Amino acid sequence: MQKRAARPNGFPRKRFRFHPAQIVAFGFAGTILIGTLLLTLPIAKVGPGGATFMEALFTATSAVCVTGLIIVDTATYWTGFGQVVIMLMIQIGGFGIMTFASVIGLAVLRKLSLRARVTAASEVKSVGLEDVKGLVVGVVRISLIAEGVVAVMLTLRFMIGYEEPLGRAIWLGVFHAISSFNNAGFALFSDNLIGFATDPWICLPICGAVILGGIGFPVIVQLRKHLRSPLKWTMNTRLVLVGTIVLLVAGTVYITALEWSNPKTLGPLDWPDKILVGFFQAVQTRTAGFNSVDNAGLDSATLLGSDVLMFIGGGPAGTAGGIKITTFAVLFFILWAEVRGEVAVNVFGKRLSRAVHREAITVVLLAVFVIMSSTAALMVMTDISLDRLLYETMSAFATVGVSTGITAGLPVAGQVILILLMFIGRLGPVAFASAIALRDRRTAYEFPKERPLIG
Amino acid sequence: MQKRAARPNGFPRKRFRFHPAQIVAFGFAGTILIGTLLLTLPIAKVGPGGATFMEALFTATSAVCVTGLIIVDTATYWTGFGQVVIMLMIQIGGFGIMTFASVIGLAVLRKLSLRARVTAASEVKSVGLEDVKGLVVGVVRISLIAEGVVAVMLTLRFMIGYEEPLGRAIWLGVFHAISSFNNAGFALFSDNLIGFATDPWICLPICGAVILGGIGFPVIVQLRKHLRSPLKWTMNTRLVLVGTIVLLVAGTVYITALEWSNPKTLGPLDWPDKILVGFFQAVQTRTAGFNSVDNAGLDSATLLGSDVLMFIGGGPAGTAGGIKITTFAVLFFILWAEVRGEVAVNVFGKRLSRAVHREAITVVLLAVFVIMSSTAALMVMTDISLDRLLYETMSAFATVGVSTGITAGLPVAGQVILILLMFIGRLGPVAFASAIALRDRRTAYEFPKERPLIG
Ligand SMILES: [K+]
Ligand SMILES: [K+]
Known part of the structure; x- marks a missing residue:
C-alpha cells in the first residue's frame, strides 16, 4: 500500500505549469497549424492558386x-518553397518527439531510482531545465551529424550515378537524409523510391539512417559511450537492439518469401535485388514508410505481416512510431515467464519492474482500441x-506512411480520421505511458482479494 | 519470493496420473476419432458410398x-443415423468441456484460498473424485433440464406453427435444443435458421438456451442458489453477467445499425423483425453460431465487429468459446485502473488478484498469435x-461456427488449419490458464530490478 506522495512526479512545480505532455501536444498542434498556413500560400503550390486547407492540413500533420502519408504528390504538387516547409516540419517534428520522449524517459527512470532509495531524501532530484537543455543539445547534435553523413552519401550518389547537377543533388541528398533519419518517408519522387529499388547506394544509406533514427536517442547515446562493453547496456538498450535485429531479419524473410514470385513486386527482379528490395521493405515498413515497390501490388498476407511490423514499430525516444x-x-517476456512458470519476469538477467507490465498492457490495449475503431x-x-x-490505419497510427494508394481517395471524414490517428499515434503512447509511470498513485484502502476464472 | 511447494497443484497424485488437461485432450481426441469412424460408415451418409475421411473428421471435430462449421450440409448430406451421431458428439463435447473447466476452476479457487491461509495445514484439501462426480452430476442435470425445456418449446412450435408430425417435431426440437444449449450451432435445415428469422417462437427459446449454456456452469449454480442475493455473488458471476448484458446490448445495436438498410440482410424486413434478427445475430455471433441471415451478405464492418464478439466469447466453464x-x-479493469491511477485493480469492490493479470494477458496473447498466424x-x-x-479463423478458434460460406471451398490444408483451430480454441484457453494458475512457481533467486521505456 502506498500513500499519496508529496512530491509531484519528478518535475519541479515552478518550472512547468503544464505537464510536459500538454506542452508538447500544444507545440505539435501549433507547428502543424503554422505549417498548414504556409502550405496554403500560393507560392507553396505549383501552378495558379493555393492548396486547399485539407491538403495543407493533411500534409502538415503528416x-x-x-x-x-500524402494526399497530393510531394514531388509535383508543391514548389521548392513548399518542399522546404515540409522538410523543416519533419525536422521540427523529429527533434520534438525525440526530446520530449527523452525528457519523459529520464523523469521515469529517476522516479524509479528514487523509489528504490526513498529514505535518502537529500538525493531527491527532478528533471530541470538544465537537463532539458542538455538533452536538446544532444538530440540536435546527433541528428545533424547523422543527417549530414547520409546527405553527403546521397548527394554523391545522385551526382555520380544519376548525373544530377550539384545544387539539385545536394537538395535531394539533404531532403532525403532528413526524411529518413526522422523516419518520415516523404520523397521528392512521384513514385517514392521505386526508381532506386535496385540501387544499394541509395537504399542502404537511407536504411541506415532510418534504423539509427528508429532505435532512439537513449540507445544511440549509450552506444556512443559503451559500444564495446555490452555488460553496461541498460535493459532498454538490449531490448531495442535485439528487437530491432529480430524484426529486421524476420521482416525481410517474411516479405521476401511471400513476394518472391509476385509479378507486381519482386517477381521480375534477380535474386540479389529481390533480397535488397525485401530488406528495404522490411526496414521501411517498421516505421519510415519509404517504398521501393508499389505497395498496392503486395500480397494480402504481406500486408497483414506488415501490420504487425508497423504496430510494434521502433525504439522509444526516437523518431519511430508504433x-x-x-x-x-x-508482453513477450510476460508470456515467456508464464510459459516457463516463473514468479518474476526476467529480461536478460534483470527483473522486470511490475509497474511496467500494466503500463505496457495499457498502451497496447488503447492502441488496439484506437486502430480497430x-x-x-x-x-x-x-x-x-x-x-x-x-494497412492504412496502422500506417497512420504507427506514423509509418506506407499506403496501398487509397489515401487521396478517402472521403474528407476518412482523411480527418487519419489526421487524428497520426497525431494520437505520434504522441499518445509515450504521453500515456509516461502519465501512468509518473503519476502518484492513490489508494483509499485495500479491498479483499478475489479472482474470476480465466480462459 | 516463493519456494518450491511440496504439494502438487491441488490434485492428489495417486488419483490422477496425468494432468486433467491431458486426460481431457485425449478424451476429446478419442471422441473425435470415434465420431469420425462412425460418420465414414455408409449408413451415415445419404446416397451410395460413405463420406470421405476429411468430411467425417471435419464434421466430428466441429x-x-x-x-x-461445416463442409457438407448437415440437413441433406447425413442420414438420420449420421445426425444422431453428430447430436451425441455435441452432447459429449458440451458435457466434457463444462465438467473439465468446472473441475479446473474448483482446483484454481481452492489453491488460491489455500495460499491465503497457508499455515492451516490441516485444512489442505484437493479436488478428489467425489468432487468430480458431484460436478458431473450437476452438469448433466442442469444440461438435461435446460435442454428438455427448450426441446418441448421448440417441438410445440414445430408442430403448431409448421405442421410437422409429432415424431419429426420432437426430433427437430431435441436436436436444436441440444445444439443450442451446447452452443454448437448445427441445424437440420440447409439454410441454418434463415427460414425462421422472423419467428420469435423459434428464435427466442434458442437464444435463451445459447445464453444459458454460454454463461457457464459456476454462474448457473450460483444463480440457482443465490438468485435474489446478488451481494453473495462471486466476482466471476458478476463479471459474466454484466459482461453478457453489455455484449448483448452492444452487439445488437452495432449489428442492427450497420445492417439496417443492407438489402442482403436486414433491409427487406420490418423494423421489429430487424431488431429480432439483429438480436439473434448478436447472441449467435458471440459463441453459438446459428444464423438467421446469410452471413455472406453482412457488411465488412459487421464482420469486424463480429470478430470482436467472437474473440471475447462467453463465460468460463460453460459451452461458450473465445x-x-x-x-x-x-484486461479492461487493468486499463481502467491505469487510467484512474489506482494502485490495485479493483472489480466491483474486490481487489483483483495479481496473478490473474498475467494469466489473462498470456491467454490473450497466445490467442492473438494463433489466430493471426x-x-x-x-x-x-x-x-x-x-x-x-x-471471420472464419475467429469463428473456428472461438468455436462459434459462423461463416461467410468459404469453409467447404478451402483447400485441404486450410481445412486442417480450421480443425486444429477448433481443437486448440476449445481446450487451449482453459488448459493454458489452468496450467499457469495451478503450477507451483519456482524461483532460483531474484534478479535486480530494472525497466525499459514504454510507448
Ligand atoms: K514515417
Ligand atoms: K458454436
Missing part, C-alpha cells in the same frame, strides 16, 4: 508527425477491403 | 468442439479477402 519494441518485448469507421464510410484499410 | 468474458474483463497461412493459400478469412 510531416510534423513524421508519417509520410507501440515501441520495448512495449512489445515486455478507426478501421471500423473507415469500413462503414468506404467500400475498400479490410486488408487495405487496416 | 461437433465435439461444439463449433458448427477467450472468455472474464479474461477480457480483467492461421489467418496469414490461409491468406497465402487462397485469394479470399482478409475480412472473410479473419
